[in-house]
Amino acid sequence: MELKTVKISIPSECNLILAQSHFIKTVEDVYDALASSSVGIRFGLAFCEASGKCLVRHDGNDSDLRKLAAESALILGCGHSLIIFIKNAYPINLLTQLKMVPEVCNIYAATSNPIEVIVAETDQGRGILGVIDGSKSKGIEDDNEINWRKEFLRKIGYKS
Numbered sequence: 001m002e003l004k005t006v007k008i009s010i011p012s013e014c015n016l017i018l019a020q021s022h023f024i025k026t027v028e029d030v031y032d033a034l035a036s037s038s039v040g041i042r043f044g045l046a047f048c049e050a051s052g053k054c055l056v057r058h059d060g061n062d063s064d065l066r067k068l069a070a071e072s073a074l075i076l077g078c079g080h081s082l083i084i085f086i087k088n089a090y091p092i093n094l095l096t097q098l099k100m101v102p103e104v105c106n107i108y109a110a111t112s113n114p115i116e117v118i119v120a121e122t123d124q125g126r127g128i129l130g131v132i133d134g135s136k137s138k139g140i141e142d143d144n145e146i147n148w149r150k151e152f153l154r155k156i157g158y159k160s
């Protein structure tokens with residue numbers, strides 16, 4: 001077994017969701033879940049088939065994000081992985097709908113940070129072991145940072 005890291009860069013003003021799914025129908029069902037989840041959402045998604053032709057299956061409503069998802073999925077190359085790039089929406093507003101898609105097994109990351117995917121490769125194929133999302137913690141928030149966090153969440157409309 002060989003361990004590798006695969007870096008995935010996320011364009012500015014985009015977010016990424018990395019998941020595990022299990023069936024070719026994933027592409028159409030995830031498309032429907034995303035398209036109906038948020039007005040104005042732009043997205044591209046790609047699914048790595050783990051048997052048969054082992055192709056990267058892809059779709060989306062934004063050609064650039066669709067191409068980026070397909071190319072990133074091919075580089076990742078892990079069976080049954082699902083990668084989604086989104087614009088004009090946040091993962092927090094999509095995760096419930098994605099978790100309700102019967103084919104979605106696991107969500108590894110939902111972020112706008114650059115990520116590194118820890119991959120194990122064997123003679124059979126590749127699999128995701130985990131994800132490094134963003135940077136290492138630098139400290140513990142103090143009272144000023146707690147107040148900033150609370151004010152920020154209310155400012156952007158996530159708390160009242």
